[in-house]
Amino acid sequence: MADETAVNDTDTAPQQHAEELRFNYNGGDTSELAQHLTGRNLSSRLPKLVRRSFALAWAADRCSTLVLLTCQVLSGLLEALGLFATTATLSALIYSVQDPAHLRTALPSVLVLAAAAGLRAVLGIAIQGLSNRLGPRISREAEYRMLEAATNAEMAAYDHPGFNDRYDKADRGVEVSRDMIGQSQNLVSSLATLIAAAVVITALAPLLLPLLALTAVPQALASVAGERVTYLATLRTFHDRRMLNMLRWHLTHKDQADQIRTDTLAPYLLDKYRASGARVDRTNDQAAWQRAKISFVGSAVSGLASALMWAGVMVLLGAGHISAAAAGTLVFALRSASGGLHGIVGYGSDLMRTGRYMDDWESFIEEAAGQRLDRGDIVPVRPLHVALHRVTYRYPEADHDTLHEVDFAVRQGEIVAVVGENGSGKTTLMKLLSGLNLPTQGVVTWDGISTRDLDPHALWKQCAVVPQEFARWPLSARENIHLGQPQREADDAVRRAAGASGADAVISVLRSGLDTLLAREWWGGQALSSGQWQRIAGARAIHRDAGLLVMDEPTSDLDPRAEHRIFTGLRRLARDRAIVLVTHNLANTIVADRIVILEGGRVTAEGTFPDLISRPGLFRDLWLLQQDRANSSAQEDTT
Structure with a gap:
């Protein structure tokens, strides 16, 4: 009785060592980052950020970028010209109090002021319009570079912890990249205003x-300190914000909508959502209060310095070191300079904030480039023999090998079935055969040539794959089969492939046949069942007419009639192909010339169907288990 109580207590007690759901992201140590977020380091970055902004703009639209820079320079020159004309205008106005005839001497200066103001207004409109034009183009350029880097990286990159998280952070950089040109041009404009005013002040x-x-240094330092606080808060909340995104997707996505309801899971997941949100709010509230205190101190010190500056103008005027006209010009110049300084601080802070996201974008592109497809340039022909020679494969940062010293071969005209329990390495074997992954040790060869030495894109043109998780492209039925690579026979080739996979039965009931959009959620197309989609996936692999056909559970969602149709047609397809088949339905392996058994990442047996069921081993055990279910059902029916 005591033992039973102990067991019950163990079952009902909360698990003290349960693993917490956290995203595996190596984003750097926050204390180390804080040391680099200093005024000196961040201010030195501004020129680099401006150069990066205009470099992206130049890549996106050279003409608009050149015109924008020209307008910025002209606007700065007109600012200086207007300030110098102010002195002559004020001087003439002051002397006109004693002699109205002096008003005529002010006319040229007034005209210069009016012309400069008018031209600067026109240039400002042009600058704003060009910035609005360049923003979306820059964002598209940044996104294209990120997508290009991701799609040209080795498949193994996706298995590195944090790669997908870093992609998400880079995507945030793409979103804000459209703001960079506006922030950069505002910063340049503020700098031009400051320089123009400084030239006038230096002369007077x-x-x-x-x-x-x-007056600007205290606010600049406060801005840098505030940015440091905000950025560190962003880092501290990264995991919870990722959790919020993940939970939002699972709570609302169609694929889980039925189970959210039937499992009454929504309240539990919503509690997790609320808890993560509360942690984010607490961190953000602390950061907001800390930044407000920093801003208050910076503004107070800056205000005191500003008072001293204006007192200096009064002292110079009272001591007779400057004229009244010069003093009036200094008023305008100091106001312009102050505005320029504050603009540099404000827009510089915005640009540094955006720049940090762009750093994530740039880091991802560099990381993806480091794992870029870097193989040989040999273009393979239709393979006659594909083989693994003592191949070992271990996923990045995994604790053990998924495959270990595997020998495997398939020849043109041959069907080889691969059988094994879950986790035995079957899907990994398929990826190695089709050149998606390169082995950790050993060599995978196509007609005796290592896949490391083959042009990967040319290799994939000779390879057709039906994966377990097949893509459901939001395209027409025709495009979902030919994948943008139609053959000479066009629709005839598409229909032949559809007939071989049973997808012709699907197409026949679509409202517009091959022209039907298969994306109801997005564009009003028609939805398909999982089994119908699997037939489409089979058709696209057959349509490729590739020398190696790899099928990983190709009929898992099909009804018996559709499954029978595919497997009875495999022998005809194998006439000019090498076919590798993974299936858990052992009856389907009867069509294979050979069956390879995988256990724990090793090949433990190989032979024909009659051979393997006649001798002890995993294949026979699995076969008897499948037959046992049928025999049990038959016995129940007789009783």
Whole structure:
């Protein structure tokens, strides 16, 4: 009785060592990053960020970028010209108090001021329009580079922990990249305003320049410190924000909608969503309060420096070091300079924030480039013999080998079935045969040539794969079969492939035949069942007319009639192909010339169907288990 109580207590007690759901992302140590988020390091980055922004703009639209830069330069020159004309205008106005005839001397200066203001307004409109034009193009350019890097990386890259998370962070960089050109041009514009004003101030009262700089330095330092607080808060909440995205997807996606309801799982997942959101809110609230205190101190010190600067103008005027007209010009110049400084601080902060996301984008592209397809350039022909020679494969950072010293071969005209329990390495074997992955040890050869030495894109043209998780492209039925690579016979070739896989029965009931869109959720197309989609997936593999056909559980969702149709047609397909078949339905392996047994990543047996069921081993055990279910049902019926 005591033992029973102990067992019950163990069953009902909370698991103290249960693993917590966390995203495996190696994003760097936050304390180390904090050391680099300093005023010196971040301010030195601004020129690099501006160059990156205009480099992307140049790649996206050279003409618009060149015009934008020209407008920025002209706007800065007109700013300086207007400030210099201000002195002459004010001087004439002051002297006109004693002699109205001096008003005429102010006319040229007034015209210069009006012309400069008008042209700057026109240039401002042009600059804004060009920035709006370039923004979406920059975003598209950044996204294209990211997609190009991802699609040209080795498949093994996706198995590295954190690769997909880093892709998501890079995607955030793509989203904000459209803002970079606007922030950069605003920063450049503020810098141009500051330079124009500084030139005027230097000509009239150079002693005021240090005081002018002092008004901006405290706010700049406060801005940098605030950005550091915000960024570190973003890092601390990264895992919870990823959790929120994941939970939102699972709660609302169609594929899980039925189970969310029948399993009454929504309240439990919503509680997890609320808990993650609460942690994000607490961290953000702390960061917001800390940043507000930093901003208050920076603004207070900057305000004190500003008061000293204006006091300096009054002292210079009272001491007779500058004229009243010069003092008036200094007022305008100092206001312009102050606006330029504050613009540099503000837009610089925005650009640095965007730049951090763009750093994630750039890091991902560099990471993907480091795992870029870098193989040989030999173009393979239709393979006659594909083989693995003592091949070992271990996924990145895995604890053990998935395949270990595997020898395997398939020849043109031959059907080889691969059988094994879950986790035995069958799918990994398929990926190695089709060149998706390269072996950790050993060699995979096509007609004696290592897949490392073959052009991967040319290899894949000679390979057709029906994976377990087949793609359901939001395209027409025709495009879902020919995949943008139609043959000379066009629709005739598509229909032949559909007939071989049983997809012709699917196409015959579609409202527009091959022209039917298979994407109801997106574009009003027609939805298919899983079994119908699997027939389409089989048709696309057959349509490729490749020398190697790899089929990984190709009939798992099919009814018996459709399954029979595919397997009875395999022998005809094998006339000019090498076919590798993975299936758990052992009755289907009867069509194979050879059956290879995988256990724990090793080949433990090989032979024909009659041979393997006649001798002890895994194949015979699995076959008897499948027959046992049928025999048990028959015995129940007789009783």
